Amino acid sequence: MKSKTSSFNLTIFKKSITRFWPIWAAYFIFWLIALPISTASDLSHKIRFYDDLSHVLSYSAEQVFTMSKDLGIAVGAITAIFAAIALWGFMYSSKSASGYASLPVSRRSYFVSLTLAGTIPVIVINFVISSILFLVMASYGIGSFAIAMQVFAIITLIYLFFYFFATFCAQLTGTAFVLVPLYALLNFVVIALYVIGSTFLSRLVYGLTATDSALQWLSYLSPPVGMIYGTGMITTAGTNVPMFTGWGCLITYAVVGIIFAVTAYLIFRRRRMEAAGDVVAVNILKPVFKYCMTLGCAIVFCALMIFVLNDTTSSSDLFTIMLLLAIGAIIGYYISEMLIKKSFRVFKKRTAPGILISLAVILLITAAIELDFIGYEKYVPSISDVERVSLNGCEVDEADLIEEVIDVHKAIIADKERNEAANYGDGYFIYYQSIHYYLKNGKTVFRQYRIISYFDDANSPEILTRINEFLNKPEMILSGILPSFEIAGPENVASVSIACEIPSGGTASEYDMPTVDRLFYYSGEDAYELWNDCILPDIEDGCGIGKNTSYYYPLQDFTTTTCVLYFEFVDTEFVNTASSGPPVDRGLQTLCITTDAARTLEWLEAHDIPVYTYEDISAAYEDFEMR
Numbered sequence: 001m002k003s004k005t006s007s008f009n010l011t012i013f014k015k016s017i018t019r020f021w022p023i024w025a026a027y028f029i030f031w032l033i034a035l036p037i038s039t040a041s042d043l044s045h046k047i048r049f050y051d052d053l054s055h056v057l058s059y060s061a062e063q064v065f066t067m068s069k070d071l072g073i074a075v076g077a078i079t080a081i082f083a084a085i086a087l088w089g090f091m092y093s094s095k096s097a098s099g100y101a102s103l104p105v106s107r108r109s110y111f112v113s114l115t116l117a118g119t120i121p122v123i124v125i126n127f128v129i130s131s132i133l134f135l136v137m138a139s140y141g142i143g144s145f146a147i148a149m150q151v152f153a154i155i156t157l158i159y160l161f162f163y164f165f166a167t168f169c170a171q172l173t174g175t176a177f178v179l180v181p182l183y184a185l186l187n188f189v190v191i192a193l194y195v196i197g198s199t200f201l202s203r204l205v206y207g208l209t210a211t212d213s214a215l216q217w218l219s220y221l222s223p224p225v226g227m228i229y230g231t232g233m234i235t236t237a238g239t240n241v242p243m244f245t246g247w248g249c250l251i252t253y254a255v256v257g258i259i260f261a262v263t264a265y266l267i268f269r270r271r272r273m274e275a276a277g278d279v280v281a282v283n284i285l286k287p288v289f290k291y292c293m294t295l296g297c298a299i300v301f302c303a304l305m306i307f308v309l310n311d312t313t314s315s316s317d318l319f320t321i322m323l324l325l326a327i328g329a330i331i332g333y334y335i336s337e338m339l340i341k342k343s344f345r346v347f348k349k350r351t352a353p354g355i356l357i358s359l360a361v362i363l364l365i366t367a368a369i370e371l372d373f374i375g376y377e378k379y380v381p382s383i384s385d386v387e388r389v390s391l392n393g394c395e396v397d398e399a400d401l402i403e404e405v406i407d408v409h410k411a412i413i414a415d416k417e418r419n420e421a422a423n424y425g426d427g428y429f430i431y432y433q434s435i436h437y438y439l440k441n442g443k444t445v446f447r448q449y450r451i452i453s454y455f456d457d458a459n460s461p462e463i464l465t466r467i468n469e470f471l472n473k474p475e476m477i478l479s480g481i482l483p484s485f486e487i488a489g490p491e492n493v494a495s496v497s498i499a500c501e502i503p504s505g506g507t508a509s510e511y512d513m514p515t516v517d518r519l520f521y522y523s524g525e526d527a528y529e530l531w532n533d534c535i536l537p538d539i540e541d542g543c544g545i546g547k548n549t550s551y552y553y554p555l556q557d558f559t560t561t562t563c564v565l566y567f568e569f570v571d572t573e574f575v576n577t578a579s580s581g582p583p584v585d586r587g588l589q590t591l592c593i594t595t596d597a598a599r600t601l602e603w604l605e606a607h608d609i610p611v612y613t614y615e616d617i618s619a620a621y622e623d624f625e626m627r
Contacts, residue, residue, distance in 0.1 A: 164257035297332025
């Protein structure tokens with residue numbers, strides 16, 4: 001009768017735990033200080049200042065949840081890699097690998113025993129720490145077993161992912177010197193590649209930029225960042241105790257960790273023990289490592305050299321980029337060859353085809369991107385496909401306004417050559433323009449462009465004038481400055497601050513400055529009168545009042561005054577119905593004033609607020625320099 005193969009070896013399990021007890025001891029001491037001891041210290045201080053224990057409980061819950069998440073990510077990731085190095089380190093020495101392989105223990109038994117040895121001690125410690133935390137909080141009269149168990153679940157789920165992932169990484173290499181950087185790299189590689197790749201590609205693709213939404217979604221592929229994005233706290237109505245959110249995120253990561261553990265087991269079953277000391281322990285992954293290293297070094301080297309050379313233009317010469325890519329690719333290719341072969345003797349004829357093919361692929365793809373073979377730069381959505389569009393944050397959904405934005409977009413694309421030809425030191429203003437299409441099929445199209453306006457031009461570029469005129473149409477200004485709630489009376493206008501730059505007049509106290517800044521503040525009836533009786537009618541008459549983030553100041557245009565208004569509005573209905581918790585809903589709007597806003601200028605004059613144009617300010621500087 002055939003003997004049954006065991007899937008677990010108790011001796012290996014026990015020895016692995018006791019042999020590496022310093023790791024578990026350090027882990028226990030850290031969490032003992034970070035959670036129970038720290039919480040006891042805070043509570044002994046807070047309990048003196050709050051009669052209502054619910055406030056103390058709210059504060060304590062927020063503290064322990066924050067530390068559990070933030071410290072859990074850092075401590076879990078670090079402890080996991082130390083545990084992986086300790087438990088799987090026998091594979092990184094030929095002598096120990098041969099010794100383990102000679103024992104009458106199956107690969108499955110090894111894997112299960114060592115995996116459990118890296119998880120069970122931590123789970124037990126986490127439970128003990130959480131129990132102590134509960135007792136500490138209970139001793140101050142705010143004990144919550146639910147909060148303590150949530151803390152246990154948070155730090156345990158985080159650690160399980162990182163340990164299983166570290167175990168997977170441990171199977172890919174034959175040396176601890178590679179395991180640590182490999183583990184760190186794979187934890188952040190996706191988000192790093194996106195940031196570096198989008199920065200690099202923006203040199204080749206006109207209008208391409210990294211988007212916050214894409215960055216947020218891709219961050220989940222970089223676990224430490226994804227755990228931060230995917231978790232948080234909320235306070236529910238009727239209670240001041242915060243609740244931890246993001247259980248789905250942490251559970252998903254733990255499940256993904258189990259998948260990594262299963263994959264690690266499949267690799268370990270067929271792993272060659274003689275691969276100890278190899279940079280890449282799995283033969284099939286050696287070409288993958290080589291060509292990923294080649295491409296990665298090409299992009300990183302190119303981006304680094306562009307930064308070192310202080311190239312701040314929107315695009316670089318194609319020949320320069322291709323040359324830097326080629327140098328980086330050669331460096332990456334031969335470094336990977338040295339690491340794989342553990343020798344410096346890699347510059348041989350038989351390696352030439354690999355690097356030549358790599359260079360050809362990289363350079364052909366670069367040329368294709370620069371020449372816009374896929375039509376990314378020239379693409380403009382059809383008006384029939386667009387539901388709404390945002391230009392520099394001002395959103396419209398009327399067909400005629402959407403068509404006007406599309407025409408502006410086409411003009412910006414036609415202006416590509418002039419904007420990309422700008423070199424550092426030429427002397428120019430840079431205006432960043434963003435266009436965000438929301439299509440009827442649910443997709444979005446986002447572009448961001450640099451528009452150059454040289455100091456010595458007689459006029460601003462025509463496209464800037466068109467954008468300026470569009471954004472300062474009355475309907476566009478109103479859509480950009482009106483808050484989400486109705487302004488029914490003075491109670492909705494919290495305040496208005498008016499900032500002005502005026503000539504100093506050479507006064508004794510200000511003799512060393514050609515201009516000075518003045519700030520005026522109004523609230524209640526005065527602020528409402530300025531808004532309702534002056535600002536709104538002037539805008540509706542097409543006068544030059546605009547949101548300052550969308551207004552341009554060409555040197556030849558002196559009709560803009562130095563008066564900038566900061567309005568703060570209050571939604572009184574929200575204030576009256578909100579009992580506690582969320583902050584008051586306020587909308588802050590910033591407006592700039594021009595010389596044709598008659599009602600507004602009359603109000604400013606009646607309140608003795610000095611109004612000067614930029615022409616006046618320029619004259620004050622010229623007069624100051626002549627004195």
